[in-house]
Amino acid sequence: MEYIILIGVIAVIILLFAGKYNRLVTLRNRVKNAWSQIDVRLQQRNDLIPNLVNTVKGYAKHESETLERVIQARNQLMAAQSEENVKEAAKAENQLQSTLKSLFALRESYPDLKANTNFLDLQEKLKGMEDKLASVRQYYSDSVTRYNTEIEKFPANLIASMFGFKAMELFEVENEEVRKAPKVKFD
Structure with a gap:
């Protein structure tokens, strides 16, 4: 009878251990899936x-510095896009956001560009893409938070350390301008 109880206790411990391990694997895979969604949207x-740059080039020939900065920021983001390099990807993303703002500011100087349907269509597509990106970034951050929380909780932290589950980085905005509340003036 004692052996049956001992075997039962060991079986319960093994089942709990396996359940926690499987939970960690599931959460880690959700984070990888969330990152791949960010990767697809960024691409x-x-x-x-x-x-967009080619459309602007036709109207703003002497704005080559702005156009080059946009292309350079895009290339840096493409090079940094990897799950292992979340901080670099976030930094490159912030740089691209800044350069795109300066690109869109050019339309004020060029009325023909402002009225160009191709430019307006591309701008609208880019805005829609930014909305989708924000959504998948939120999903990624939620997945990373769930995963990181789980690997810190007892007894999962023991299993996590035994099998090399490491905390993952959030995709954080480093640009302080993005975090500031807009100033609203009523004249």
Whole structure:
């Protein structure tokens, strides 16, 4: 009878251990899936940027510095896109956001560009892509938070350390300008 109880206790411990391990694997895979969604959306947006730049080039020939900065920021983001390099990807993303703002500011100086349907269409597609990117970034951050929380909780932390589950980085905005609340003036 004692052996049956001992075997039962060992079986329960093994089942709990296996359940926690499987939970960690599931959460880690969700984070990888979330990152791949970010990667897909970034690639889609990166594919739009050359079309946008070429459209602007036709109207703003002497704005080559701005256009070059946009292309350079896009290339840096493409090079940094990897799950292992979340901080670099976030930094490159912030740089691209800044350069795109300066690109869109050019439209104020060029009325013909402002009225160009191709430019307006590309701008609208880019805006839609930014909305989708924000959504998948949120999903990624939620997945990373769940995963990191789980590997810190007892007894999962013991299993995590035994099998090499490491905390993952959030995709964080480093640009302080993005975090500031807009100033609203009523005249």
